[in-house]
Amino acid sequence: AQKVTQAQTEISVVEKEDVTLDCVYETRDTTYYLFWYKQPPSGELVFLIRRNSFDEQNEISGRYSWNFQKSTSSFNFTITASQVVDSAVYFCALSERETSGSRLTFGEGTQLTVNP
Amino acid sequence: DTGVSQDPRHKITKRGQNVTFRCDPISEHNRLYWYRQTLGQGPEFLTYFQNEAQLEKSRLLSDRFSAERPKGSFSTLEIQRTEQGDSAMYLCASSLSPDRRETQYFGPGTRLTVL
Numbered sequence: 001a002q003k004v005t006q007a008q009t010e011i012s013v014v015e016k017e018d019v020t021l022d023c024v025y026e027t028r029d030t031t032y033y034l035f036w037y038k039q040p041p042s043g044e045l046v047f048l049i050r051r052n053s054f055d056e057q058n059e060i061s062g063r064y065s066w067n068f069q070k071s072t073s074s075f076n077f078t079i080t081a082s083q084v085v086d087s088a089v090y091f092c093a094l095s096e097r098e099t100s101g102s103r104l105t106f107g108e109g110t111q112l113t114v115n116p
Numbered sequence: 117d118t119g120v121s122q123d124p125r126h127k128i129t130k131r132g133q134n135v136t137f138r139c140d141p142i143s144e145h146n147r148l149y150w151y152r153q154t155l156g157q158g159p160e161f162l163t164y165f166q167n168e169a170q171l172e173k174s175r176l177l178s179d180r181f182s183a184e185r186p187k188g189s190f191s192t193l194e195i196q197r198t199e200q201g202d203s204a205m206y207l208c209a210s211s212l213s214p215d216r217r218e219t220q221y222f223g224p225g226t227r228l229t230v231l
Contacts, residue, residue: 004158035219037222042224043205043224043225043227044222044223044224044225045159045207045209045222046222047219047220047221047222050219091158091159093158102147102149102164102211102213102218102220103149103161103164103172103174104149104151104159104161104220105161106158106159106160107158108156108157108158109156109157109158
C-alpha cells in the first residue's frame with residue numbers, strides 16, 4: 001500500500017535561514033508521481049511541483065529546490081533564504097498511476113513557521 | 117483562467133441534518149476529486165470522477181455520503197444525517213487526463229461544522 005511520511009511535524013526558523021522539509025514514501029509501483037503542495041493559513045492547497053518516478057533530476061525554482069532519491073525513497077524540499085511569507089503547512093503527496101488511478105496519498109504535513 | 121471554486125465556503129449544521137456542497141472545476145478539466153481534511157492531518161481521498169463517471173470510491177465514503185457529476189462539469193457532495201465526526205474541510209480538485217503533466221488543482225474548500 002502507498003504511504004507518505006513527513007516526520008517533521010513543526011519547524012521554526014528565523015528569516016533568511018535555509019530549511020529542508022523531509023518526505024519519505026512507500027510504493028510497490030514502478031510508475032508513480034510525487035508532489036509538494038503548500039497550504040497557507042487561508043486553507044487552499046497550492047501546487048508547487050510534480051515529479052515522475054523516471055526523472056531523478058533535481059529541480060530548482062527560485063528559492064525552492066527539490067531532491068528526489070529513489071534509492072532512499074525520499075523527495076525532500078529545501079527553501080533557501082526563507083521569508084515570513086513561506087510560513088505555511090507543506091504536504092508531500094504520492095500518486096500511484098497503475099494501481100489506484102490518480103488518487104493522491106498525502107503525508108501529515110509539516111508546519112513551517114518563519115520568524116522575522 | 118479561473119481556478120476550482122467551491123460553495124459554500126463554510127457550513128454549520130446540526131447533527132442529523134443533510135448538507136450538500138458544490139464544486140466547479142477548471143473548465144477544460146475532465147477529472148474531479150473530493151478529499152476530506154481534518155485538523156492537523158493531510159487530505160484523505162474520498163472519490164473521483166472522469167467526466168460523469170464515478171471511477172473510484174474510498175472506504176471512507178460511508179453510505180451517508182453520495183457524490184454526483186451529472187453532466188461532467190460541476191459536482192455535488194451530499195452528506196445525509198450528519199454526525200459530529202463529519203466535521204472537516206471538504207476539498208475539491210480537478211485535473212486534465214490523459215496529460216503527461218496531469219496535476220490536481222485544489223479549490224478553497226468547504227469547512228463543515230456539525231454541532
